[in-house]
Amino acid sequence: MAEGAKDIEALIDLMAKLPGLGPRSARRAVLHLIKKRGVLLTPLAEAMARVGANARECLNCGNIGTGDVCDICTSNKRATGQVCVVEDVADLWAMERAAVFGGRYHVLGGTLSALDGVGPDDLRLPKLKDRIASEHVTEVILALGATIDGQTTAHYIADALDGVTVTSLAQGVPVGGELDYLDDGTITAALNARKSL
Numbered sequence: 001m002a003e004g005a006k007d008i009e010a011l012i013d014l015m016a017k018l019p020g021l022g023p024r025s026a027r028r029a030v031l032h033l034i035k036k037r038g039v040l041l042t043p044l045a046e047a048m049a050r051v052g053a054n055a056r057e058c059l060n061c062g063n064i065g066t067g068d069v070c071d072i073c074t075s076n077k078r079a080t081g082q083v084c085v086v087e088d089v090a091d092l093w094a095m096e097r098a099a100v101f102g103g104r105y106h107v108l109g110g111t112l113s114a115l116d117g118v119g120p121d122d123l124r125l126p127k128l129k130d131r132i133a134s135e136h137v138t139e140v141i142l143a144l145g146a147t148i149d150g151q152t153t154a155h156y157i158a159d160a161l162d163g164v165t166v167t168s169l170a171q172g173v174p175v176g177g178e179l180d181y182l183d184d185g186t187i188t189a190a191l192n193a194r195k196s197l
Helices: 001-016 023-035 039-053 089-098 125-134 148-161 185-194
Strands: 082-086 104-107 138-141 165-168
Touching: 001 023, 001 082, 023 039, 082 089, 082 125, 089 185, 104 125, 125 138, 138 148, 148 165
Parallel strands: 082 104, 082 138, 138 165
Antiparallel strands: none
């Protein structure tokens, strides 16, 4: 195989590892990128290099940004009394896409799972407790998936937190549903109808 063909195959193999892309879809995507080299491939490669060099996890909430603390945490326009707890960054981005929450976030980095060996110490729960005290949080909104692990984690957090109101998303989030796959209207309805735990 020629050197150029090996590079293309390597790109296809890497693309096939992305969520939602298999080998056939990756091959089509790479072919399209090559055909649109100046408009897509080169700018994409440059953007990926910048993100690879600059992206980092927010030291405060766990979001992804380009500084040590993300734009949401540093914004003076965000309400400081509410923290919305999500499983991962994709869920945070889904909430932001819906544009219905004006507070701050906390990314757990997963959910409790006895089967996968994920316990409280594996999540960002101590940091959440620290933030509640230091940021004068009055309400913690649990925006976790309606899965067994998500609900187990929600109940664990609700039991572990004292002196703060703990609510969760309500109607609109189906059992087994994950926030990243929900439309903006469903997320809006769920946030507006949150309930105490």
